[in-house]
Amino acid sequence: MKAKIRKLATFVEETCTEMGRQIQPPTRRAAAVAVIENPCAGKYVEDLNELMEIGEELGQLLTERAVAALGIPGPSAESYGKAAAVGENGELEHAAAILHPKLGTPVRKVLGKGAALIPSSKKRGGLGVALDIPLGHKDAAFVRSHFDGMEVRLNDAPRANEIMVAIAVTDSGRPLPRVGGLAKAQIKGDDGLR
Amino acid sequence: MPEVKLRKRLTVVEEIFHEGGPAATTPLRRAAQLAVIHNPFAGRYVPDIAGFMDDLKPLGLEMARNLISALGGNARGIEGYGKGAIVGSAGELEHGALWHVPGGYGMRELLGGAKAIVASTKKVGGPGTRLDVPITHINASYVRSHFDAMEVGLVDAPLADEIVLALVMTTGSRVHARVGGLKASEIKGEDGLR
Numbered sequence: 372m373k374a375k376i377r378k379l380a381t382f383v384e385e386t387c388t389e390m391g392r393q394i395q396p397p398t399r400r401a402a403a404v405a406v407i408e409n410p411c412a413g414k415y416v417e418d419l420n421e422l423m424e425i426g427e428e429l430g431q432l433l434t435e436r437a438v439a440a441l442g443i444p445g446p447s448a449e450s451y452g453k454a455a456a457v458g459e460n461g462e463l464e465h466a467a468a469i470l471h472p473k474l475g476t477p478v479r480k481v482l483g484k485g486a487a488l489i490p491s492s493k494k495r496g497g498l499g500v501a502l503d504i505p506l507g508h509k510d511a512a513f514v515r516s517h518f519d520g521m522e523v524r525l526n527d528a529p530r531a532n533e534i535m536v537a538i539a540v541t542d543s544g545r546p547l548p549r550v551g552g553l554a555k556a557q558i559k560g561d562d563g564l565r
Numbered sequence: 566m567p568e569v570k571l572r573k574r575l576t577v578v579e580e581i582f583h584e585g586g587p588a589a590t591t592p593l594r595r596a597a598q599l600a601v602i603h604n605p606f607a608g609r610y611v612p613d614i615a616g617f618m619d620d621l622k623p624l625g626l627e628m629a630r631n632l633i634s635a636l637g638g639n640a641r642g643i644e645g646y647g648k649g650a651i652v653g654s655a656g657e658l659e660h661g662a663l664w665h666v667p668g669g670y671g672m673r674e675l676l677g678g679a680k681a682i683v684a685s686t687k688k689v690g691g692p693g694t695r696l697d698v699p700i701t702h703i704n705a706s707y708v709r710s711h712f713d714a715m716e717v718g719l720v721d722a723p724l725a726d727e728i729v730l731a732l733v734m735t736t737g738s739r740v741h742a743r744v745g746g747l748k749a750s751e752i753k754g755e756d757g758l759r
Contacts, residue, residue: 376582383576384719397573440578501720525579526695526716 374425375408377533381440382523389546398543402504402523403436405429405536412460412532422468426536429469431477433538438481443542446483449555450517450541453478454492454504458529466493469536478538486563487512499526504539510560515552516544567605569620572727575599575719578635586741594736595645596635597698597717598628599729607655607726614659618666624730625664625671632734633675644749645711645735646672646679647700650687653723661687664730672703672732679703680757693720698733702749706758709746710738 382402386394407429410421438445453474455466470491479485490505490512501524508514521539529535544555559565581593602624606614633640648668650661669683684699684706695718702708715733723729738749753759 377584378582379580381576381578383574385574385576386572387574388570388572440576522720 372428373421374405374428377406377408378528379436380404380525381436383440384521386546392547394546398541398546399441400506400521400539400541401437401440402521402537402539403433403440404523404525405433406525406528407534407536409458409461409465409532409534411462411465412458419464419468422465423472426469427473427477429536430474430538431481433536434478434481434540437538437540441540441542445481447542448482448540449508449543450506450519451478451482451485451509452490452504452506452521452539454502454537456493456500456502456529456535457495458531458533459495459497460531461495461534463493463495465534469534482509482540485509486560488563496529498528498530499524500529502535502537504537506539506541508555508558510563511553511558511565512563513553513565514544514555514558515550516548516555519545567617567620569624570603572601572603573722574601576631576635577717579715581740584740589740591737593738593740594636595715595733596632597715597731597733598632598635599717599719599731600624600628601719601722601727601729604653604656604660604726604728606660607653614663617663621663621667622670625667625732626674628732629671629675632732636734636736640675640677642736643676643734644702644737645700645713646676646703647684647698647715647733649685649696649698649731651694651696651723651729652687652689653725653727654689654691655725656689656728658687658689660728668730668732672734676703680754681706682757690723692722692724694718694723696731698731700733700735704754704757705747705752707747708749708752709744710742710749711735713739
């Protein structure tokens with residue numbers, strides 16, 4: 372593996388009731404997080420290819436872990452998202468190098484499909500910084516019931532020379548969706564949007 | 566006594582390979598499970614609350630079972646534990662103390678009568694409050710390598726009339742433990758202390 376991983380974490384959230392109403396089955400979302408060494412920390416590096424390749428590795432590893440944490444086959448996942456936080460000796464562009472060029476292909480391979488853009492967020496921050504991973508339906512970005520977000524954090528990451536990379540996957544949308552828009556049942560699935 | 570109303574659950578698993586030193590042959594794993602429940606005593610002073618501890622016992626047992634499963638399914642692989650509670654703003658600290666018996670009971674029951682007192686902490690706080698759950702060796706509180714803690718919390722809990730209940734288990738010592746003291750191999754196992 373190219374990535375030097377210090378730690379891995381998974382988070383599974385299960386919502387059983389909301390506003391006193393039973394959610395049956397409970398909505399569930401999982402996030403898998405890797406804390407890795409930033410090989411480009413502390414200096415300006417023009418060619419970020421190494422980080423792009425690390426992104427490719429983590430795309431597979433973290434998606435597999437998130438899906439396993441939910442206990443579902445990859446194709447049963449409904450929405451997804453990704454995020455990265457760069458420690459203080461790194462650059463926002465390092466997060467971009469991990470997240471954008473190569474991470475998506477292995478994510479989609481694990482999930483079977485994934486026509487929609489993978490929503491993302493990134494930031495630079497210190498230990499304990501919160502990552503709000505945006506979530507959207509994996510096959511049609513306009514499915515309104517699945518617009519969501521999941522906050523994850525680790526109190527001891529990212530250290531100055533580290534990057535924290537997260538992938539979130541769900542088997543459901545928000546607990547009580549009722550603001551209209553495109554419904555899951557109406558997905559055409561041709562263009563990743565509707 | 567009132568029934569236990571569960572709103573959501575969060576499971577966190579951390580796998581720690583190193584912390585700047587030599588990579589562990591077996592990575593340390595720590596897991597926490599949090600249950601967000603309705604606080605039946607919120608908003609007023611209720612003199613008699615102790616009966617609720619019995620109502621919480623099945624939940625404690627279920628959470629302990631989930632943690633063992635999150636750490637690989639083998640109860641004999643569990644070496645450290647801890648527990649904690651965060652009471653929402655309409656409750657009182659004493660409501661968090663209701664977790665002492667059922668939380669400890671659940672873990673001891675499944676860990677083969679672990680001898681050490683279960684380290685614990687509690688507080689009153691708003692949504693997003695973080696709790697540092699203390700961790701000690703399950704059979705001897707003085708084992709220095711196993712003194713640890715895991716920070717947990719949920720962005721949207723506890724609401725004012727809720728309690729977040731937490732259980733934590735680990736599979737070993739701190740990843741680079743080297744400050745001496747009683748070793749796990751030296752446990753006498755008579756009094757839960759040494």
